[in-house]
Structure formats: structure tokens, C-alpha cells
Amino acid sequence: MTTDVIPLGTASALPTGDRHLSAMAVQRKGRLYLFDCGEGTQYRLLHAGLNRSRIDAIFVTHLHGDHCYGLPGLLSTLALQQRSDPVTLVAPKGIQAMLRVLPGDAPDDLPYPLRIREIGEGFQRETVYRTEELTVVGRPLEHRTFAMGFRLEERTRPGRFHPETARALGVPEGPAFGRLKAGESVTTKDGTTVQPHQVLGPPRPGISVAYVTDTRPCDGGRVLADDVDLLYHDATFADALHDRAVETGHSTAREAAEVAHDADAHRLLLGHISARYDDPAPLETEATAVFPESSVAEELRRYTLDPRSKEPESE
Ligand SMILES: [Zn+2]
């Protein structure tokens, strides 16, 4: 069972013919998690062949229009589809007031529960979303306005069960196997206690994805990217325009690569590319010089992450 990351929009504030406004989908077990929702995101979901009705949660980094003006349209479409399942919306404080003034999009007018979680300035770290299988944590970034980055992380699963070892230890097949798999010890007929670690392989870590834009290189971004399988990072400018990046609260491709390198990320996707770069290849060249596993994020491409690739060789 893999998790796919699909960049939907990788442009900075000005969309171009090739690049669209910020949004990225994570698809896992048939459900969708959306990071940012720039104008036109619902069309990008269509182009990517992703079913809007599968969205469980939307995470918005900040309230600049290029990251959230797609929300009203998307929420209205979900209403027209007669959705009844809840949608979680995690966003900076102010999103509620913004939606409330839009006819039909006010949370109380929608036919499905819109569970809004507003995050205010001053927070340091928060688990903003949690299911039985994954969590999403938010951290503050450094932009011109309050912005946060996110990290989606699958929970670690117990190690693989070795039935032949259990049988050899005298454990009878049946409910006792289930208890061991669930991490409980069992006592056999002859009074021996068998501990789960005797019959289970090492715990199996899940995959992780970090979404870090719009921001200067910062501690929040580095912590979110720590040992992450895939990092999507702001790379608005080439390093020749470093001053412009500082001025506007963005990062250069080289800086994004430094964050990935410092954080021991496994792979970097460069995003939020300025419209001035018709050809973003120089950004990629600049980043790979610092962090070889860098590439410019390709819109609508599926980046597949397989948790099995993280299991120890002995498994
Ligand atoms: Zn932006």
C-alpha cells in the first residue's frame, strides 16, 4: 500500500500557462489530503484524475490569495455533490470570517459538516489532524504574514508476525496469534510466557511528507523536514535573486536544498516557482549541487512513496 504525492499547482503568486496556483494532494488508501487550495484547485484535481469527494482534510498554509482562493469554489462544488461526510479545514485564524461572508459557503450553510480548525499566531507546534493511521503536525514558518508548514506522518505499525517462530515456541494457532500480533504476551500450555518481540520483526515506520511554503529557510521548516521521505519546499527564486527572496519572505532553490540537506530529507521537490522562470532547469541545477535528490516539482505527476522500502533488509 503506497502513498502518492501529486503536486497540483507549483506557481508563485502569478500563474503561468504551465504552472498553476499552489496546491498539493496526498492520496492514501483512496482518501485525499489537500495542502493549500489556490484558485482553480478543483480543476487541477479533475486534471489529475482525483475524485474531489474523497477529500477528508484541507490544510492551508496562509491567507495570501494564491494559497486559499480556490476554497470557496471547491467547498461549493462539494455542496452541489450532496456531500454529507465531514471535511476538516486547518487554516490560519481568519479563514472562518472569510468564508462566512460568501453566500452558500458559510460553514452553517453547507450540507456537510465543515470542521474548521483555526491556528493563531504564537503557536509553536500542534498536531492539527489525527486519524488512527496518520497525524499531521503544523509548525510556524517565516513569511510576510503568519504562515505554517505541515508534516503528514503515517503511524509506525507493529513488525511482521512470524507464525513459524510462534509455533516453535509452542503457541497454538488461533486467538493467541492475534494477541501476539497486537503486542500482548501469551502463556502457553506448559506455562511459558511468549513476548511479542520474540515473534514480531522490527516495527515498520510509515512514510512522511512535509509541505513547507511560503517561507524563508527557518527552524520550523527544518524540523518538519527532519528525516522526511519527501519535502516540498518554497524555491521561488534562483540564488541570483537572493535579496528578492529575503524581501518577499521566500526561499531560493539553493536555500531549499540546504534545508533538505540539513534536515536529512530523502527527497526534495522545488515548488512555488516564480513566473519569471519559463524554464526552471537552472533552479534544479542550483539545488542538486547542494542536495542531489532535488527536482522541480512536476504538476500532476505522481510521486509514489512505499513504506515497504523503509523496512529493514532482514524482513
Ligand atoms: Zn504564495
Ligand SMILES: [Zn+2]
Ligand atoms: Zn505568501
